[in-house]
Amino acid sequence: MKISAILSFSLLSMLCTAQAYQPFPTTQGTIWREQGGGHDCFGCCFDGHYIITGDTIIDSTIYHKLNYNTIYYHVGSNGCDPFPTIGYKGYAGAFRNDIPGKKVWIINSGGQTESILYDFNISIGDTMPFSSFLNYPGGTIITSIDSVLLNGVYHKKYNMDNCSSNRFIIEGVGNSTGLMSDLDCLFEWDSWLTCLKTGGVILYPNGVSDCDPVPYFSTSNRDYKSKSSLFPNPSYNEIHIKLNETYKDQVLFKIIGINGNLILENQEEVKDQVLTIETHQLTPGTYLIQLMDGNYPKETITFYKMP
DSSP: OHHHHHHHHHHHHHHHHOOOOOOOOOOOOOOOEEEEEEEESSSEEEEEEEEEEEEEETEEEEEEEEEEEEEEEEEEEEEEOOOOOOOOEEEEEEEEEEEETTTEEETTOOSSSSSEEEEOOOOOTOOOOOOOOOOOOOOOOOEEEEEEEEEEEEEEEEEEEEEOOOOEETTEEEETTBBOOOOOOOOOEEEEEEEEEEOOOOOOEEEEOOOOOOOOOOGGGGGOOOOEEESSSSSSEEEEEEOOTOOOOOOEEEEEEEEOOOEEEEEOOOOOEEEEOOOOSSSSSSEEEEEEEETEEEEEEEEEEEE
């Protein structure tokens, strides 16, 4: 009986060791859907996706292009409200599978050289290899390895010791927080991989029936039209907003970075229907300013801060 148990364990170990490596899907239209939320984005939740839009050749090597689309929502008393506030979309980069090395390489948007996105050539007790994107704490250890059955195929799942929320990476899928999202231990923010769909089939997780792309949203999709005007744009040390007649006395506003993080929230007096805001403290770049109506943005205007 004891010998039989030992043989069974040995056979299981051999099967796990011999399990074939599963690369990332490369079919055009493959979708990684992500969701999350927290206080780091001014009290919001988000819904977004990465999608493979086709192939490209860089230095005689085939890469698979990724685009992203993310929508942010405000959080109300009943959770995420149904009205989007900000939307972002664009080119995220291009990746390739290194099947012999059990790695995934990526050239990010605007980059010219590739870097490691995932390295699955690891064992229990190993320190997680460096990744330019996943941002886990240094010294993160692989505590266990198991397998998940996805669409009839076993994929290895590598569990980490860095967070109480059970962070992990899965061959051919991504990680617990998304495709390229942080695996760090975050206090007031988190995200999760909702699903992965490739070739019209939902690969991850089991039992999910919906994994469609997130519809594109921009502030121009709102019911209102911006009647207030901002000047000068680009700006240097301050901006002035000529407000429409619906604004009285004081206005609550938020300045938001292009990545969705809250930079400034304040309330200022309106003089002669003009709102003046100092911007000398902002670093050069593109910003959104939201003129608030209670907890909701009434208008959103884009401006650029000069050096």
